[in-house]
Amino acid sequence: MSSPNIFKDHARKSFSFLIDLYGFREQALDKLDNEFSVNFITSKTKIVIEGINWGLNSRVAIGSSIGKFENYDLGDALTVFCPEHSLNETDFKKSQIEQLSLMASLLKECVEPILLGDHSSFPKLAKIVKKRAKEFSRL
Numbered sequence: 001m002s003s004p005n006i007f008k009d010h011a012r013k014s015f016s017f018l019i020d021l022y023g024f025r026e027q028a029l030d031k032l033d034n035e036f037s038v039n040f041i042t043s044k045t046k047i048v049i050e051g052i053n054w055g056l057n058s059r060v061a062i063g064s065s066i067g068k069f070e071n072y073d074l075g076d077a078l079t080v081f082c083p084e085h086s087l088n089e090t091d092f093k094k095s096q097i098e099q100l101s102l103m104a105s106l107l108k109e110c111v112e113p114i115l116l117g118d119h120s121s122f123p124k125l126a127k128i129v130k131k132r133a134k135e136f137s138r139l
Contacts, residue, residue, distance in 0.1 A: 004035045004051075010097050011038040011049040011058075014104040018047060021108075022115045041065045044117035047107070049100065057092055058099040060107060062114055064122075072125040074103055074111070080124050082110035 015038070018024035024040040024047065033039070036051030046069055048061040062077055063070035075087045085106055091099065107115070114121065 007036045007051045007096065008038050010100050014100040015040060015047070015049055015107075017104070017108055018115070024115075042117065044119070045114060047115075049103075051096055055096060058096050058103060060103045062111070062125075064119060070122060070125070072122070072129065074107060076125050076128045077111050077114065077121070078106060079128060080121050081113070082106070085110055 012026070018040045019026070022042070024042050024045075027039040027041040027046070029035070029037065029039065034050045034052075036055075038049045040047045040049075042065060044065060046063050046065040048059075048063075048069075048071075050059050050061070051057070052059045060074035061069075062072045062074060078086050087103075087106075091102060094102065
């Protein structure tokens with residue numbers, strides 16, 4: 001990706017359904033945010049779309065808009081909601097633009113309860129993150 005504006009334009013386009021269907025609005029970035037990111041927010045939920053790995057990949061993070069942002073990864077949410085649609089190595093060989101489109105469609109298709117403000121899956125997501133951290137610390 002050549003510039004933050006190009007990334008943001010594609011992210012806004014791919015994730016415009018958040019505004020149109022779920023009542024999200026774009027939240028302004030603060031100075032500590034990744035400049036290659038777009039944040040969408042409702043009174044309950046925050047979605048962060050960001051470019052990572054020096055322009056190689058995209059990431060979608062999910063959490064509450066109230067209090068501390070949990071920063072759960074879309075991949076972990078797919079494990080809970082749609083394990084048959086998990087992200088794999090082939091998906092991350094695609095361009096950032098292609099990844100944005102894929103992640104947007106998976107978010108819409110599989111994670112609708114969170115988009116509607118239901119955070120009852122967050123304890124399951126926290127366990128997945130904790131388990132991965134424990135496994136990583138053993139390496």
